[in-house]
Amino acid sequence: MTTTLATAPPTEADPYPRRWAAAVVMMIAALMDLLDVTIVNVAIPSIGRDLHASQSDLQWLVSAYLLAFGATLIVSGHLGDRFGRRGLFLAGTAGFGLASLGCGLAQSPGQLIAARAVQGVLAAVLVPQVLGSFRTLFRGKERGAAFGVYGAVAGFASAVGLLLGGLLTDADLFGWGWRSVFLVNVPVAVATLAAGLVLVPSTKERSAGRPDVLGSLVLAAGLVAIVLPLVQGRENGWPLWGWVCLAAGVCAVAGLGVFEARRRAAGTVPLLPARAFRLPAFSVGVLVQLLFSVGMQGFFLVFALWLQGGERYTPMQAGVVTVAFSVGGFLTAPAADGLAVRFGRLVLGAGALMMAGGCGWVWAAVTGASTTHTGAWPLVPGLVIAGAGLGCLVVPLVNVVLSAVPGDLAGGASGIFSTAQQFGGALGAAVVGTVFFDHAGTGLTDALTAAMPWVTGTFVVCAVLCAALPRRAMSSSPAGA
Numbered sequence: 001m002t003t004t005l006a007t008a009p010p011t012e013a014d015p016y017p018r019r020w021a022a023a024v025v026m027m028i029a030a031l032m033d034l035l036d037v038t039i040v041n042v043a044i045p046s047i048g049r050d051l052h053a054s055q056s057d058l059q060w061l062v063s064a065y066l067l068a069f070g071a072t073l074i075v076s077g078h079l080g081d082r083f084g085r086r087g088l089f090l091a092g093t094a095g096f097g098l099a100s101l102g103c104g105l106a107q108s109p110g111q112l113i114a115a116r117a118v119q120g121v122l123a124a125v126l127v128p129q130v131l132g133s134f135r136t137l138f139r140g141k142e143r144g145a146a147f148g149v150y151g152a153v154a155g156f157a158s159a160v161g162l163l164l165g166g167l168l169t170d171a172d173l174f175g176w177g178w179r180s181v182f183l184v185n186v187p188v189a190v191a192t193l194a195a196g197l198v199l200v201p202s203t204k205e206r207s208a209g210r211p212d213v214l215g216s217l218v219l220a221a222g223l224v225a226i227v228l229p230l231v232q233g234r235e236n237g238w239p240l241w242g243w244v245c246l247a248a249g250v251c252a253v254a255g256l257g258v259f260e261a262r263r264r265a266a267g268t269v270p271l272l273p274a275r276a277f278r279l280p281a282f283s284v285g286v287l288v289q290l291l292f293s294v295g296m297q298g299f300f301l302v303f304a305l306w307l308q309g310g311e312r313y314t315p316m317q318a319g320v321v322t323v324a325f326s327v328g329g330f331l332t333a334p335a336a337d338g339l340a341v342r343f344g345r346l347v348l349g350a351g352a353l354m355m356a357g358g359c360g361w362v363w364a365a366v367t368g369a370s371t372t373h374t375g376a377w378p379l380v381p382g383l384v385i386a387g388a389g390l391g392c393l394v395v396p397l398v399n400v401v402l403s404a405v406p407g408d409l410a411g412g413a414s415g416i417f418s419t420a421q422q423f424g425g426a427l428g429a430a431v432v433g434t435v436f437f438d439h440a441g442t443g444l445t446d447a448l449t450a451a452m453p454w455v456t457g458t459f460v461v462c463a464v465l466c467a468a469l470p471r472r473a474m475s476s477s478p479a480g481a
Contacts, residue, residue: 019137022199023146026130027153029093029192032100032185033123034154036065037425038161041300042319043169043178045308047112050178055437057109059231062301062429064113067227068120070422071220074271074415075213077128082210085129085136086202090193092126097189103182128415136203159326166319215271218256223423225249230430234438272416284468285401286420291465292352292393293424295458298432299359302451305436306366310444317376324380328358328387333395340396345469348400351392352463356456358386363452366445393462400469428458 016022040061048058080088099119106112131150138146168180176183226249229242236242261274276282300322307318332351339347361382398417432451439450 015139016137016201018199019142019201022137022196022201023134023149025192025195025199026089026133027150028188029089029096029196030127030130030150031153031157032096032188033069033127034157035161035164036119036123036185037062037297038158038300039165039168039181040065041304042162042165042315042322043181044301045305046169046178046315051106051109051112053109054235055433055440056231056235057113058305059301059429059433059437060109060113061116062297062433063227063231063426064117065120065123066297066422066426066429067220067223068117069124070419070426071216071223072121072124073128073419073422074219075216076125077132077415078212080129080132081204084202084204085133086196086200088125089129089133089200090196092122092124092129093189093193093196095122096126097186097193100182100185100189104176104179104186133200133203137201158329159323162319162322162326163316164319166314166316169315212260212271215256215260218252219271222249222252222256223426225252227426227430230427230434234434276416280468281470282401284465285397286416288348288352288393288462288465288469289397289417290420290424290427291458291462292355293421294428294431295355295359295455295462296390296428297425298428298451298458299455301429301433302436302448303362306444306448310448321376321379322383324383325387325390328384328389329391330387331384332388332391336391336395337399339392340400344400344471345466348393348397348469349463349466351389351394352459352466354389355386355393356389356459356463358382358384358389359452359456359459361385363449363456366452367449389459393466 044058044061047053047061051057053061076088076092096119099115099122102115103112103119106115131147134143134146134150164184165181168184169178171180173180225245228249229245233239233242257272257274257277260272277286303322304318307313307321308315313321336347336351359382362379365378365382401417432454435454436447436451439447
């Protein structure tokens, strides 16, 4: 049987010759996920009107995707490490395309939410294989360059998603309207699947342990149990079952961590490695990541609803206004890592305060024009400042925190960081969205004014917590503080 270049695993002596072509294919596939959250945020008001979605339905359009992604991410990475990344990458790409088609064909909010959850699962199958393959395919300076390009693409995707979501929704191609933001993934998935079959090699880790599938199911159930009552509670009058469900979810996640800390099952990779959480810098870093995501995702959900529902912006106009946030990020992101190496947690704390200040600016601009049309220009400075803060906080956060984590835990710690980001986003859509809709009866401007203290407050708390992070990034000590 002849082994082709597409399936031959790379070796240290003979690196895979088409590694950069494979990297481009994998980054294009990952771009579907990177675009998906922002592209959908701009389209949410149009989706709500067309499908007659309830307020909680709109929250679930964001939360279902992020919850499914976060709950599946860690175990998917372990599965790829142990059984091979190529097969999971191809399956994730094909499945994401099919799930996107399901989103585009949905005829009810329930169908769309279910398809969004499937999208999230398949994105979590796809994305870890990209980053894991980069670690195997590239070495030395090439590896740094590959991750650098991926980071640039990820940052660029947020701005492109905002513009593309507005453009596709407004263009109403073939009468599809908002459905285009999902259907655009289908040809991308087909093309990358075909290219991936030819170019992406098979890679895996020889020493990878057994994935904890049962633990992953417990984690997923716990995360859903936490978010479910926060989304549905307001419409149901905050019933007792919601509080019981919330408590059960917290206990499930905490219990999983305690169980895995005491378990001695040889060869099984823990989802929540206790050794990492015993390091204060890591625990605080995960909390910063989670709270940042709460504020970010909550803000973009309610801001999009206010711009289009309250200020009567078209989806394209709303996308253009929100791009000011991405512009701020582009200004600071290139220098953020270098500054963090020199000044460590001070850079992150300053970034969190800039995000709080920028959101406070937007809050003040909206409050000051509560009876009139606000206009875009009073909002732009605040959005740029908040985006600049994001560049200083999020770009170097992993490096600063991983400087306190032993090298053998770095991979698992990165997975937990990504899960915290996704779960925080789902939590933000639930909590900030609930505050927003609770005040929407008196007008969307009043609703945004009520929600903004929650958004701003999360970034203030992040700034305070940054004081407990390591003083320097990329230190040579595994536990420097």
